[in-house]
Amino acid sequence: MRIAVGAVGEGGVLRPVADDGTPAGPAEPVADLVAAIARREAMASRPGGARGDAAGDDVASRRGGDVPARPGGDAPERPGPTRGDAASPPAGIRWVWPSTAGLYPRLLRAGVRVARCHDLELTETLLLGHAGRFGEPRSVAAALARLRGDPVPEDPVAAGDLPTLFDEGPSDDIDAVVAVHAEQQRRVAETGLRMLAAAESAGALAAAEMGHDGLPWRADVHDALLTGLMGPRPAPGLRPRELQRLADLIGEALGRRINPDSPSQIVKAFAQAGVQISSTRSHVLRQVEHPAARLLLEYKELARLYVAHGWSWADTWVRDGRFRPEYVVGGVVSGRWATNGGGALQIPKVLRRAVVADPGWRLVVADAAQLEPRVLAALAGDQAFAAAAGENDLYSALAGVFGGARDKAKIALLSAMYGGTSGEAPQLLAVMRRRFPAAYDYVEAAARAGEAGRVVRSRLGRTCPPPSPEWRDLAVQDGGGSAVRSRGRFTRNFVVQASAADWALVLLAALRRRLTALGSGGTAPRLVFFQHDEVIVHAPRELAEAVITAIRDSAAEARRLVFGDTPVRFPMEAVAVECYADAK
Incomplete structure (x- = not known):
């Protein structure tokens, strides 16, 4: 109804x-x-x-009878997602x-x-x-x-x-x-x-x-963590004590007083010290043999924390013992979420100590292992690749193909999905093309579609933006150069990342439904955090194991609904902890 x-x-x-x-x-x-x-x-x-509809939030219903197409094409590959099972919700x-x-x-x-x-x-x-x-x-x-x-x-x-x-x-x-x-x-x-x-x-x-x-958040622990790293909360307009100390040391190392927050001043000061740098980005500073570079890296890390998740952040976003972000559904073209301020999608590891369950409750933290490579395996239907993706550690399962080296298997897959061409990537991609041709061809087809100015779609049909008129003009002038290759890299990754977002959304809907079945009111387990492939559920201690089961069942359901009959596994490693920092 x-x-x-x-x-x-x-x-x-x-x-x-x-x-x-x-x-x-x-x-x-x-x-x-x-x-x-x-x-x-x-x-x-x-x-x-x-x-109501036969399946939860309608995501367990068949996709209007359609079947997915090759990236940028129209020909069907295989049967589409199937209907849900006994986990379907009550009507409504x-x-x-x-x-x-x-x-x-x-x-x-x-x-x-x-x-x-x-x-x-x-x-x-x-x-x-x-x-x-x-x-x-x-x-x-x-x-x-x-x-x-x-x-x-x-x-x-x-x-x-x-x-x-x-x-x-x-x-x-x-x-x-x-x-x-x-x-x-x-x-x-x-x-x-x-x-x-x-x-x-x-x-x-x-x-x-x-x-x-909201996500349970201990303001007192947050304050203690910040104080331990930076010193007491400063008066308005002043830097925290540790940031000021680093700023003074940077000035001494460069022989002049500068503002470490000013890239132009930093570049100029290094030049006067006989060191030419192209920018103040961290990867540039790491290559600089000068004592000020190390100090600047320390300063930048602390300053980023101070600005993005410092005391003012807590004043704005933490209320009544809860961090209350404003999520923006589909805020990224791939279908990933964004936030309307608050930085919920990038909680620094150092501050996870402040995320503490209420007394008698637990945080059930779960994330999908190696999600995007598994998505590629399911999309491509490459039997050998899919068989490896049926293992808990995909990279280890593929290591034998790449001379027994797990790290080389990881480099090959990431290069295939992101268009990597540096270092060992070309040789490893040649191995992948030979051993897993369907998977290699899937992302290659997406890249070629993008380079030709066509659009590609995710497993459930989310569409990438078409190229702009400015891109088309540049592509003609460039003659197949950087602009064309850049769009090819974008569409190559889009089909995988957007399909991973499809899976995560269906997981979220299925999990939300299962949590509702576990309870209601003030003792109900609640979803309190979602980040691409990670979820946190705040649950009464006695329901923690039931929540872990619900997460795993929801992951399996999302696999069936989005990718149909596939041997690819999407394991969700879940653990119940009192503090978020103890989950990993």
């Missing part, structure tokens, strides 16, 4: 719609939208409640609304959680991308204007912003929501993006919930 939602102030309008988007009942005005959604969600979750409502990021935080603040939704803005972004129309407005008002052939308005909120209240205007009109949803359902079926659209919408629910629940 699907219910379209139009929000107006504290109230709104609800209207049931069929799976194809056609109205299935009259519109119903409600004075309290949150209460109305809560009431219907509770009724639907009871035995015998409203019937799929809420159809313009923006999960816009409306769902209101529900969460009121203690209301929903099982599934269809996010019109995220789905519109996927559909526009599939059509090669990146960057066009994605709001309901814009989608409706395109549908009617009217002038398309700009989005009222810049991409990546996360409003806390639903904007009033055409995007809240229930008739617009219903019309845009119906058109999207037609295009989703036509393009085969059903699973991807459902996974993206499920991801939006998880993102809002993680921002609401």
